Amino acid sequence: MDKNLMMPKRSRIDVKGSFANGPLQARPLVALLDGRDCSIEMPILKDVATVAFCDAQSTSEIHEKVLNEAVGALMWHTIILTKEDLEKFKALRIIVRIGSGTDNIDVKAAGELGIAVCNVPGYGVEEVADTTMCLILNLYRRTYWLANMVRExxxxxxxxxxxxxxxxCARIRGDTLGLVGLGRIGSAVAxxxxxFGFNVIFYDPYLPDGIDKSLGLTRVYTLQDLLFQSDCVSxxxxxxxxxxxxxxxxxIKQMRPGAFLVNTARGxxxxxxxxxxxxxxGRIRAAALDVHENEPYNGALKDAPNLICTPHAAFFSDASATELREMAATEIRRAIVGNIPEVLRNCVNKEYFMRTPPTTAAGGVAAAVYPEGALQHRAHSTTPHDGPHSTTNLGSGSGGGGSSGVVVGIGSGSNASSAALIPPPPTATSNNSVTAAAVAVAAAAAAAAALLPSTVPPQNAAVPTVPHLSPQVGGLPLGIVSSQSHLSAPDPNNHLSSSIKSEVKVESMEAP
Structure with missing residues (x-):
């Protein structure tokens, strides 16, 4: 048995308002780990959480109160969270990376500790694609170097x-641009x-067939083929x-001699x-890098010729920076007012929370595996989409609730848009018991029929059948969806309050 299944998970984040004539319970603590500015996050979170900032470069600089009490964390790319770092947090349930990459977080360790890790893959697509094209044009037309000559x-x-x-300087039209990865940004670059006249090819083993035809691109099926055919690799x-x-x-030896290289992904x-x-x-004619393995940049490339380096700024514009932070804060809010991970849009370690619970020797569900109050069934699609370079959206539109507001079905690929809940049979706990129950019903019906006078049914009479009892439903809890309203009056200045107020959460309901 997978040892991760038996790992105790932390309880879900509960936010409860004050009772009539009762005390007001403290709001959960959310911390911005490696920054100071919370001006955008505060209006989104202020009615459901207390927001603090740490401005830390490592967990050793984080205040003890945050380590002991923070249930949510926002973070940029300037701090690294290893397994040892994650174990320092005593109450943490969700980390939202303000950006798309999660390589500075030990995602596997976080899942084992019951911490959901989310990112924001949909922001800044236009900005990164535009920057990529800007760098490619600079390499081909050498604008950067010519401008420096005039300035000097x-x-x-x-x-x-x-x-x-x-x-x-080279002509663009007719050259081949090879893209490694065709997710959101790769498609925009293509x-x-x-x-501009590029012949665009791409390599992405995670995409289904036909994407190349829908975009008018050429697909290659090995990295070696892409490197060999490309005049510029991005x-x-x-x-x-x-x-x-x-x-x-x-x-590099597989690349064409004199090819260009562009990297706006990860250093x-x-x-x-x-x-x-x-x-x-001179084997590579020129290169342009917006990201570096060690940031701030200081390494072997410092004295390399024909190189353009920018400070990991391809994602930035005034509009994208605001959009990014709003999306990250909204994901934290979903976790606070709903259930983890059902309400999360971009959870990258969702599999640690959606496992089918192991059964006991008596056929029951092992209750200690799942967080208290968490939904104990799988109702999501795991169809691959953009592979490692962009995370598939597993939110309410991907089987986590559906448009009808009802969750039905147990197991991968179940239809979550059914119109009604299907109650499980009270005694069915396994495939064998379900089959035995069906056989028993059929045998009883046959015995009763033998005691009655023999009659010949009309030719057009319907033949009775034993109803199908799905073993995926028997013995497991089902979910219901209820409205989640704000616990305090919505802030009239909060432009997201109207959309968040109507958000739903999935609650657990044990099967009878």
Missing amino acids: GKKFTGPEQVREAAHG LRAKA LHCTLNEHNHHLINEFT GLVDDETLALALKQ
Whole structure:
């Protein structure tokens, strides 16, 4: 048995208002771990939580009160949470990464500790795609280097000087751009690149067939083929244990001599030392990096030629920064007013909370496995979508509640939009017991029929059948959906209050 199934999980976040003539219970504590500005988060959370900031670079700098009492945490990419760091938090139930990457969090350890980890994959898609194209254009047209020459006072008195300074400028139309990963950002880059005349190919083993046809792209099925065919390679995948240093000495040798490289995804995808050597040798003509394995940037690439480095700013615009923080705070709010993980839109370790509970020797459900008050059944789709580079949305539109407001069915792929709850048979606890019950019903009916006078039914009479009893339903709890209203008056200045007020939560209801 998977040992993770037997790990005790922490109880869900409960936010309860004051009783009539009773004491007001303390609101849960939510902490911004590596920042100071909470001006955007506060209006969204102030009626359901107390918000604090830590401005820490490591957990050793976090106040003891936060470590002991915080049930929710918001964090950027400047702090790292290992298993040892996560174990310092005594009440933590949810972490929301303000961004898309979760490589600075030990997601597996968090799941084992009962901590949900969420990200915000939908923000800043346009900004990162635009920045990627800007870097690609700079590499092809060498605008960055030409501008620096003019700023430094270099004189261009004739075509010979211009030809010498602009040596290496390339024509875009007809060249092949290879995208590693075709998620939200990769798709946006592909559409932009086609408008400039690029022949766009991509490699993404996690996407279903037909995506290439719907976007008018060319799909290759190995990374080696993409590297061999591309004049420019652009990375658009998340970082995990399988693709660390994806661009290394071996893969650089598979690239076309004189190819360009762009990385606006994750710094750990590129081996800095190998890339620096390839730039000095001219095997890679030029590279543009917005992300670096060690940030702030200071490494082997510091003295490399033909390199553009930007400070992990591809995601930023005034609009995207506001949108990002609003989406992160709203995810925390969902966790506080609802059940984890059913109400979460972008939980990246949801499998740790949606496992089918093990049964006891008597056929019952082991009650200690799941958090108190948490929904104890699986009602979500696990269909792969964007693979490791963009997380599939598992919110209310993915089988977690459906448009009808009723949750029905147990097991992966169950239909959560049915119109009514189906009560389980009281005594059915396994496949064998369900089958035995059905056989017993049929035998009893046959015995009763034998005692009655023999009659021949009409030709068009319906033949009675034994009703099908699904073993997936028997003996497991079902869910009901109830309205979740605010516990205090909505803030008229809170622009999200009207949409959040109508949010629903899934409550647990034990089967009879």
